[in-house]
Amino acid sequence: MGTFDFMLPYYGDVRLMQDAVRSVLAQTDPDFRLVVIDDGKEPEVPGWFAELGDDRVHYRRNEQNLGITKNFQKCVELSEADHVVIMGCDDLLHPHYLETVRAILKENPGAGMVQPGVEVIDGEGKVTSGLADNTKRLLYAPQVKGRRLMAGEELAVSVLRGNWLYFPSITWRGEALRSVNFRDDYSVIQDLALVVDLLELGEQMVIDNSTTVFRYRRHAVSESSVQAFSGTRFTEAERYFSAVADRMDARGWSKAAKAARFHSASRFHALTMLPGALKRGQRDGARVLARHAFTSGERG
CATH class of the missing domain: 3.90.550.10 (Spore Coat Polysaccharide Biosynthesis Protein SpsA; Chain A)
Known part of the structure; x- marks a missing residue:
């Protein structure tokens, strides 16, 4: 080997x-x-x-x-x-x-x-x-x-x-x-x-x-970008961040759990994709993007 x-x-x-x-x-x-x-x-x-x-x-x-x-x-x-x-x-x-x-x-x-x-x-x-x-x-x-x-x-x-x-x-x-x-x-x-x-x-x-x-x-249009306009990748992201936050809490990594629930970069990315989704007429995707951008899973 x-x-x-x-x-x-x-x-x-x-x-x-x-x-x-x-x-x-x-x-x-x-x-x-x-x-x-x-x-x-x-x-x-x-x-x-x-x-x-x-x-x-x-x-x-x-x-x-x-x-x-x-x-x-x-x-x-x-x-x-x-x-x-x-x-x-x-x-x-x-x-x-x-x-x-x-x-x-x-x-x-x-x-x-x-x-x-x-x-x-x-x-x-x-x-x-x-x-x-x-x-x-x-x-x-x-x-x-x-x-x-x-x-x-x-x-x-x-x-x-x-x-x-x-x-x-x-x-x-x-x-x-x-x-x-x-x-x-x-x-x-x-x-x-x-x-x-x-x-x-x-x-x-x-x-x-x-x-x-x-x-x-980095291409101007990639598979991940296509999924982003439809909101697909952010639906997956929400599912992942919710699950991993619970795992971080169980491990005692409270700061990591908080970072997962807030997932600031992912939310910012969704915000930047929102105008493109609206321009393409992908209203369902735009709703997913808006929800992801403006709602975090952080618990008080």
Whole structure:
């Protein structure tokens, strides 16, 4: 078994996926395995992988479409390494991603998660900084200079106030990831749920802002945005925050429970989506967004 797996759940744009694969193969540290789980039907894709001729690359095509959550779960199940990345099929690694993360893990051998330095790019690959990412960085992300180890209720409070993490960039301790996996009942908020589950098990996270090693692609319209206009993602969010708040209370993490019930970033996001839903004539979605934005589950 190798020490590092890049797992790539794929569906969508062929060119962007190929760029993502090339960014993995360009790593300065060549000791890794790349596993691509193809949930699509694009005819040219299997042949392209066969022509790569790199025995570090393992390609599988699902017999039938599994959808986002099931394909993510399959990536976790098929991972084998000590450490795992589940990167987006349109994201890009800097060449020194793996080299940098290995150095962080050497300094923090017990860390269950590593959030490395990230820059955001648009659909054309240009560095961008919109409202969502500025809000993450300025209001919700911990102010870290260099590297910092976080865990427990402190980190739970932080991510439940506002999920400032860039999930596809995170390196996970493989054993911990495989012991938990993604929950079946979430399709949009599953990344936050996974992190909180691991924190409850005592896992720690290293946040590193010293070096940018990952390029996170944010498109103008994404699947999550489509669901946001209809209100779907916020119905799921309300269900998650209510359940996790009760769990935090039972654990004695009262500050985390309060953060979950107030979920300020999620409410602000719903507020920003409200004009778009009204413009698209999605009145039912607008009602869901308004309820989520202006009502919290906080108890006095």
